Amino acid sequence: MRRPGRWWRGKSTLAKVETYTRWSFHFFPLVEVTAIGLPVFGQVGAGFAVWLVLPLCAHAVLCGVTASRSLDWTRGTREQPVRLLVVLGVASVLLGTAALSLVRHGPGGEDTTSAVVPVCVGVLIFGTGTIALGVRGRLRVLGLVAGTAAYAGLMAFALGLDGDASLGTAFAVLFGGGGLVFTSVFSVWLLDAVYELDAARETRTRLAVAEERLRFGRDLHDVMGRNLAVIALKSELAVQLSRRERPEAVDQMIEVQRIARESQREVREVVRGYREADLGAELAGAQGVLTAAGVDCSVTGSATGLPPAVQSALGWVVREATTNVLRHGDARRCRVTLETAGNHVVLTVENDGVERAAAQGAAGRPGGGSGLAGLRERLAAVAGTLEAGPVDGGLFRVVADVPLPPTSSSAFPAGSSSASSSDTVSRSVSEEVTP
Structure with missing residues (x-):
């Protein structure tokens, strides 16, 4: 079994950034339940607290699933989770409204108000921040934050809170939701930027490989260009001489054979990397x-x-x-x-x-x-x-x-080998064609 440290070090930089981003948003549901749900048990009775915390836990799970699907859409591996975004928005509004309604219809008292108002504000903040992951466009994101804050203030006033408390609820949703939305949008932008930089790096690498291939092509052209031109000229000369029944045509074809075999050897050296x-x-x-x-x-x-x-x-x-x-x-x-x-x-x-x-x-x-x-x-x-x-x-x-090597003269075996090889090819060609 691989250790966590080795598993993390085995990832590329790109995979580390994506894993960190995903697990950051997967950690938010735990923050929502811990920061908002647990204090409720110290403010109201256990039975009433359970009825508040259970819907909050369901909302946190829904936020986690939506965040995961939205990040998949951001990476292009899944379609935009429109239905899930709508469900999360409706669930956030309904749960926030139900929590604030307990101010008037609940057990009553300051403890109830101090317990349900943070639940309403927290649900709207985390819901808005998660929905922002699956939305594109500045106007849409700003409209989402402003609309949620305005709804929170109006809903609080309509359900019995005074003007100052309703205004405070609206500003809490505005600043809290705006901060979480900014975190979501910035995280997506950073992840996209890292992917674009990685793609640019891959492009530079491919360009470097393409440049190496061009260099190889230039080497091959240098080897074959001149020799093929000489072969073409000597072959044409041999044709003209043979039509005139001149014996020099045989010498020209011997030379063509020698150049062709030398070219074959040089091409093999280029391909095999012996140059x-x-x-x-x-x-x-x-x-x-x-x-x-x-x-x-x-x-x-x-x-x-x-x-x-x-x-x-x-x-x-x-x-x-x-x-x-x-x-x-x-x-x-x-x-x-x-x-x-x-x-x-x-x-x-x-x-x-x-x-x-x-x-x-x-x-x-x-x-x-x-x-x-x-x-x-x-x-x-x-x-x-x-x-x-x-x-x-x-x-x-x-x-x-x-x-x-002890002497500089022994450092040049390649040229001597090439020359002797060329002489050997010439002699072998001459022996083959000489009557």
Whole structure:
């Protein structure tokens, strides 16, 4: 069984605000019964008090149900509870009228008056404040408060209270109901604002992902655009040469085959992510994306002077960690640190929101996803290690440790590999087509 603290911490900020708002209004019926109903037992006899408190309890329950349905309507999960609002309004008026009528037709005495008048005022105040949750428009809300206060004053005067007492009843309903109505309207406005901010954050996140896709599209265009243009030109030249029965047509088609296979290899590198990742660009991009998503992100350290192979491996760690913070966490703060310790470079990405991030940390273990496992494979290529998991203080930490090569010349294996691969492709193509 989950503890209440863990249940609360496991909720997102948006869910916490909605839960707090709902339970605040669910707490109001208890306030109504406690603040208005219990004092009645000390003012009048027990039998008479029971007959006053039981309808008050029913009214409090009706207010709670109406508040819940109205909040559902506010969130768009239910239709406007018009009938329930009307029932609550009628019940509040009838119960308030019945309570004040006991001033004239009840047991009599100052104790009866001091007991039934607060019941009438309280019922009208809580009824008005709850109805405001299911009503939209300033004029409607103001009309609701003013009309209820005016009715309370006229009803009190008609049922036997003097002018001062009737005016006091009207003002009590006006100020008390107005305060509760303001609380209801402000709570709904705040909840809507939080949802709008969350939607804006999701939009910024999607825009960041779309920007990354555009960058990928530009990389793919850079790879394929020039090669396809060369293939088209050489193919056209080969057609012209073949029509003239020139032997150079074979050389042109060999070149077309070589370029096509080289393009295929480069496209695979783009899709699989084997191209070099610029660590400096990834650090700046991570800070920009997280800041746009509402996360307080700080970046410490510089990638200047690191070998390209190390930058590429650590750049993928930054990219994957940033994606996990946006997609799987409810982070408010993130800290990225890049530092050199002796002959090692250490990259640390640390964020809060550990409850959800810890689940993503299991992706590196058997049966999980391939995110952290893929990073370990990339780091293994440069003899690096990766550690990821929750730490004290409700944080999730990713630490990548990569040893630096002894000489700078060994830091450029990617370009040499690419060149040798290109030569191998050319030789293989020539061997295949040479008679």
